[in-house]
Amino acid sequence: MGAAEDGAVRQLAGDTLTWLTDPGRWDVTSVAGIPFRTLQHLGVSVSAILLACVLAVPLALHLAHRRRAEALASSVVNIGRAIPSFGLIVLFWLLATRTGWVGTQFWPLVLALTALALPPVFTNTYTAVREVDAATVEAARGMGYTEAQVLRRIELPLASPVILAGIRIAFVQVVATTAIGAIVTNGGGLGRYVVDGFARGVAGRPTVLAGALLLATLTLLADGAFGLVERLLLPDGVRDDARRADVANRVGAAG
Amino acid sequence: MRSPFRSRPVVRALAPIAALGLLLAACGDDGDPEQTPDAQTGDPDDGAATDIPDGPEIVVSSFNFPESTILAEVYAQAMEDAGYPVGRELDLGTRELTLPGLADGQIDFLPEYLGSALVTGFGEEPPGDVDSGADALQAAFEADGVTVLTPAPAVNSNAFVTTSAFAEENGVTTIGDLADIDGGITFAGPPECEERDTCLLGLTDGYGLDVTFESIQEPAARLAALEAGDVDLILLFSTDAPLADERLLQLEDTEGIVPPENIVPVIRTEVVDAYGDDLVTLLDEVSAMLTTEVLTEFNLRSSEGLAPDQIAGDWLAEQGLVG
Amino acid sequence: MTGVLAQARPLLEWDWVGRNGELLWELTRQHLYFTGMAVGIGLAISLALSVVALRWRATLTPILGFGSVLYTIPSLALFALLLPVLGIGDALAITALVTYTILILVRNIVAGIDGVPREVIEAADGMGYRPARRFLEIELPLAMPVVVAGLRIASVTVIGLVTVTALIGRGGLGALILRGFRTLPPFPTMIVVGTLLSVVLAITVDLLLLGVERALTPWARRKTAP
């Protein structure tokens, strides 16, 4: 790298730092500020993951308990991975402009992200229940548990590490992909900085870089925070399974 | 019975992967990924011209919206037809990306917009008329080694658009009328608009409006936001097809924050020097035939799903500029 | 409300698809080129990292941790972070895509090699194999199903992500989606076809690799209960 380029990189690093440390950027009242964009980002992401959980978890629990739709459970995650997030976001936006049902700014993005989060949540939940030791379930039935009790008191607690691992993967994926929404709407949270900075060319590069750093930080923090949530939520006996499930499933989450 | 002895497993294991790699590499080679698929490289030998001097490849570039890409294609194909070697770096991005590219020689040719080039590119005052604008632009580009060619009659300027319903409700026909709306207005433009005198700064500083800016990169998304009532005003181009729809209204720019935006080809001077007046004559000839109606037609055809290179090629053939 | 956008064109115009076969093929090929380059380079890097991780076990956790961080960084952020270093171009797109393959591939290569039964390794040693030949002739073929499974996941993931590279001016079918969206009014067929083709491409590549795996591991299919 030549001296000139070296200087340019140092200049960029300095500008980025200046951008990030500007008190105005941290003004909680400014809609262009980092706190607002972060909250906007999390608002979209959390809405999407909650919606995905509400839709996928009960269905997967039910189907897995009844041993139904196994082929669906194993293939849905692969198909989900094959769907390009960018295409899906644009497609949901397009459908929203045509139906006029949900506006064009918030919900199309949230719904597209929900669709992306459904497969990993569904498959992990399904697999988690199916992998509960059959002997344990049999023993529970033998002691007179009803089917609903078997599901709620045996299968669900024992499956919870893997279920949470699936939700965690999906959540990180959603947080990462929310940024792409900045291309389609005025939302997109922290992705806004990257897209806006990009449009401003060389002058926007500090913004792009700062946005990218904020985005990466938010995603890693979201991942770490979810790890803590897992520790708090999980019963003592299965906590160790969570780590293993997480490592085993950490695939297909790039957005 | 199958022979129990077969080829070595490693060889069997690696062969298809290697083959796949080669196949993909081959694909990459002949489908040059540097090139936007919209742009089919014409064969330089196509043209009948034999008196083209040897010279560098002319890298044609464009902004990241269809009209600009179509215009770039028009000039590129015209040059190719005449026998000049042409390369393409289309859809490059905003002016913030194209002008540095032009200055450092990564690209050689760009169909510019006169007023925006001056105001946004060089921070100059908006020009009063086309001729003085062209002179000012030439002066600004001089240091970068770029030559400004004769502007075309075609104009495509920033258009500040609202819905007819909103205009009627608030009694608005000009941009200035927006000042009367209580609580100010929300305005959506592309990201770069926020810092431009011809855009947001024109509204706030030129008209003194109370504007909340929403950054929405793509015009379709801005239009969607306008129609959904998320914003009151959006930025479009005056040649965009939906402006013909009666449900939309382009507000009049009484203060003249939008400068004359004639299409003006700019080209690196070293390219002009290498190929001489014939090249300039050819490009001027093309520019002369580009009118605002033509631009509107281009945008319409684009919205019908036609590729930029096809729209450009059809038009050039119609005009008898290639053959 | 029926706005200007709401009465736009139909979602899928087959005659447009019919007229633009050449364009679609070109974009698909470009899409595959990016995928192939990213997965190919990713595989080479991952193999090297895996050899390191297998040779010096202590490095496995840091390598996977690094891969995990790369994997978690949003693609948009990664493009942006690499932009000052690489500038706009194929290198930027491919480098960003490569980073997403590392975690998947290293993990599967290491898991595949680890999954080779200990007794098979011991038998190979006892027969007088030398380490390099043992790796190529015994461990790698036996790890193949898991490695190919990783390749499948990596390829499908990358095919989905290539669409995002359209945002930096490169990007196969993503460019089509973007063009359909950028046109005013939007051209839905481009968005729909771009998305669908990307899905079809991912599934096709996935099935092809599955076929490759089947062809490479004839022993895995013929099982009779002893």
Added chain:
Amino acid sequence: MPETTAAPVAGTATPTDPMIALRGLTKAFDGQDRPAVDHLDLDVPRGEIVVLVGPSGCGKTTTLKMINRIIEPTSGEVFIDGQPTSARPAHELRRDLGYVIQQVGLFPHKTIAQNIATVPRLLGWDRDRIRARTAELLERVDLEPELASRYPSELSGGQRQRVGVARALAADPPVLLMDEPYGAVDPLVRGRLQDQLLELQRELGKTIVFVTHDIDEAIKLGDRIAILNVGGVLEQYAPPAEILREPANDFVRSFLGAERALKQLSLQAVGDAELVRGPVVAADESATAARSVAQAEGVDWVGVLDGERLRGWLWTDDLEDGRRVGDHATRDFRVMVDHATSLRGALDAIVTSRNQVAVVVDDDRYRGMLFIEDVARRLTLSGGGRANRRATPAVSEDRA
């Protein structure tokens, strides 16, 4: 089974010229305060099966693996045919030492033929020679030729273990190292595999080092047994009969267990014992004569001979005066043994028989009987009878 040019059992070398010699062999693993194997000296004579046996942690497997350098010794030396193993690259050494392990370790991605051909291929044999050798070995371990193109997953556990032995023998190594090879197969199959190994050994005369934790297996297979204690201490190294007769110390005694005496019996064959004629009479003898024979033998029954065949037996109370013995109905001897049956087997026959006797036959010909006191007498005598037990019927006939 085709005849092969098997090496002679004893070989030409003298016992003072061992095939394998361990000298001061020591292995100390990192992080363990005492060595797994501590200064072990051991000679493995040519053409013999030496079994290393002992409780877990006694270093028997470690010792075996130091021979082919899967584990490198901390100190000490292994000599094969007088040459130190450390003098050559490990992979070359290993190609000369057949190696069989408990989980077999067949290569799952290679066919049975390819598995067997592993070492010849590493040694660079030509295709035709490999092909011929593979076919020969399949036959030798009693596997159908059709199995050649199968994959290991398509075979049963016993078949796989036989492939493992064939693979180890492929390049005709003079030495075979076997690490608990039959530990994972069920007892019935294990017995058959053990018999097959003895049969192979008789034909091939390899020098075999065999590791097991099963003392019965050691006694059955070993020409010599090395009993190791925790930490690789050699407690006793001797032929099985000697170990059973004279355990060197309490450790060996307790390792052999309470059934030591019975185990000793299992080393001797019926042919080693002196048979008695027993209370038998010819069919044409009178009832009176039969009664007096029974009385002389001190039993209340009598066996009936039809020429050389023992027809059966009857109670003396059932004998009717004036009739010949052969005119009475007889009961069958339900259990009969032959020369090759171990004395332990004969004892089982005695205790389950109503007559408290083991009837010894050779095919249909009556040879004699063994009573419990005849067997008991063998317990105190020294038994060098392994060779006899293993001998073919032709040999044992001489003694009968």
